[in-house]
Amino acid sequence: MTSEQVGGVWPLIPAEGLPPTGALVGIDWLSGGAFYCDPIGWTLHNTAGVTNPNMMIFGAPGRGKSSAVKTIALRLMAYGYRTLILGDVKDEYEGLCRALGVSPHAVGPGLPARINPLDFGPLGRDWTHLGREEAARRAAIVFARWLQLLRGLVGSQKVPFGPTAESAVGQILRDLTGYATGATSLTEITIPQVWQALCDPTPQLVTGCRYRSRQHFLDDTRGVRDALGALVHGHLGGLFDAPTTVKVDWRAPIQSLSLSRLEPLGDEAVGIALMALNSWGRAMTDVPHLSGHQPSGQVDLRVVVRDEAWKQMRLGEQAVASLDADLRLSRRDGAIQIVVAHKPSDMLTVGDAGSAAVAIAKELLHLCSTKVLLGQDEAIGDELSGLLGLTPMASGIVTGWATGGRGRALWVVGSRQFQVSGILTATETALTDTNNAITPSAPRGLSPVVPSDDSAAGAASR
Ligand SMILES: Nc1ncnc2c1ncn2[C@@H]1O[C@H](COP(=O)(O)OP(=O)(O)O)[C@@H](O)[C@H]1O
Ligand SMILES: [Mg+2]
Structure with missing residues (x-):
């Protein structure tokens, strides 16, 4: 040839x-x-x-x-x-x-280790000393990660998560952390708090997101509540619902x-846990420097x-x-x-x-x-x-x-x-x-x- x-x-x-x-x-x-x-x-x-x-x-x-x-x-x-x-x-x-x-750090039902997927990670450090621009930049990264995780969790339950529900959740995240009110230090939040805020919406939230009524709000955000419920009360309760207790030693090999x-909980539960853990891991390795x-x-x-x-x-x-x-x-x-x-x-x-x-x-x-x-x-x-x-x-x-x-x-x-x-x-x-x-x-x-x-x-x- x-x-x-x-x-x-x-x-x-x-x-x-x-x-x-x-x-x-x-x-x-x-x-x-x-x-x-x-x-x-x-x-x-x-x-x-x-x-x-x-x-x-x-x-x-x-x-x-x-x-x-x-x-x-x-x-x-x-x-x-x-x-x-x-x-x-x-x-x-x-x-x-x-x-x-x-x-290794073991995470599982009945064990003390907790991972908070809504951890700020290193981006939340020294918040009080940040300039406005840098604070806004970091907040955008953190909120985007949380919303992506929530979208993934809701999507895994095959329920719709429309743009209105998403803006309501975004508002809740900003309210609970204190970002909406311009706090100089942000409060760490957990999934049960978000779930609670969705179950019992404030009138400002309902009108602020232009829902017709409280019932309309509850109907529209039902998928999100149910999906978060899995991490609060379901199989995975007690793993991802409190501030992180696992101390990662970054100097260890x-x-x-x-x-x-x-x-034993099945592939879906493991998949959801992996999603929460992966999102958390992303926060922990997002280095502000x-x-x-x-x-x-x-x-x-x-x-x-x-x-x-x-x-x-x-x-x-x-x-x-x-x-x-x-x-x-x-x-x-x-x-x-x-x-x-x-x-x-x-x-x-x-x-x-x-x-x-x-x-x-x-x-x-x-x-x-x-x-x-x-x-x-x-x-x-x-x-x-x-x-x-x-x-x-x-x-x-x-x-x-x-x-x-x-x-x-x-x-x-x-x-x-x-x-x-x-x-x-x-x-x-x-x-x-x-x-x-x-x-x-x-x-x-x-x-x-x-x-x-x-x-x-x-x-x-x-
Ligand atoms: N390059 C290799 N040479 C010889 N044995 C191997 C090699 N790679 C893997 N094994 C053996 O094959 C088995 C399965 O490997 P594993 O990595 O657990 O597979 P997988 O993750 O794809 O399911 C293990 O017992 C491992 O020791
Ligand atoms: Mg393998």
Whole structure:
């Protein structure tokens, strides 16, 4: 064939690999060399057109998504990155935390830990000393986050949340915090207070939002009340309804918020908890010093992990939009945000093939310049080409080669693609083993983890 055709026949053969910076991941099968993951470095140097350090990891269950996250986080720690696990649904990050000398924070029914999704986070600090402009700027960010969370919560109950109800809620948030009355320090509020204000609206609120009557107000905001009710009285009562008690130690190598106690409540409850936690996590990592008002310019390097995010995505368009908003921050605050899902269509809830949902899903994918596609069933092939725009050959790698061993993946880095098999060290294999639950009676001394061909190849090449 001519050289013009070669590129069409072997489109995946790259000229050269990526620079060897960041976390070593494993073997790049096309170049035969080592493959490194350095999303912040890639963003700073605009490598392969990477415009943000966010990563999205897809793969069928058991393919090695969480293990990939754990090893990347662990290996980046050597470069000063600290990790925050926003919602460990199955307590699978606990081993890694304990190995690093850290105990996870457990959130669950009957436990003392509370997370207030309406926390101001660092943006609420030193409010009294802020100039008017800066106070207004920060208030806009905080109120927008809260409204996005509330929209997501209401949307998850499949009830309408119209513009009037939304402006009523916005007014309640401004009233309760004292922002509406120009208070010099803002009062922290909680979801039960918002719920209470919706159940018993003041006459000023009813007329101020141009409702015909108190009854009209109550009818119109019913969906919001019911959705908030889940966090006040429902399954999730006692978790997200009081000021935050969890103290995140930002100097520790890793911090994890365990949600495993919620697992028996079902995917929807876990999804809602993840949404509340993600929104809170966004507040906690929104650092005011990057607003240009402090000269230091020093950035904390972080890895923020949202494993099992598909449970949140399934809750509907607004829940995806909420996740989308959470990811937008990272570019300016030095965080690598890692979102883990099963397949691209997790972002489209059942019956959601409509253009708005697809547009939001594509937007979210766009917010993650790096995608790691671990093995998938054949049936997912269409989605890979449709939503991700992969060529047939690239989706063939995901549905074929990548299913041949754990940790094998197609890495989409900006505009480039790499066929990589992730290699775990013996220590990491022990730390990431999620199969131990199903092999409880394995005889002592007999390791349940059989080294795959890839790790043998790794050893050979080393
Ligand atoms: N690259 C790899 N090499 C060998 N074993 C792996 C690799 N990646 C994952 N595993 C093993 O596969 C199992 C499932 O991995 P896990 O990360 O929990 O999958 P997922 O999060 O996709 O469900 C774990 O026991 C883990 O130790
Ligand atoms: Mg997992």
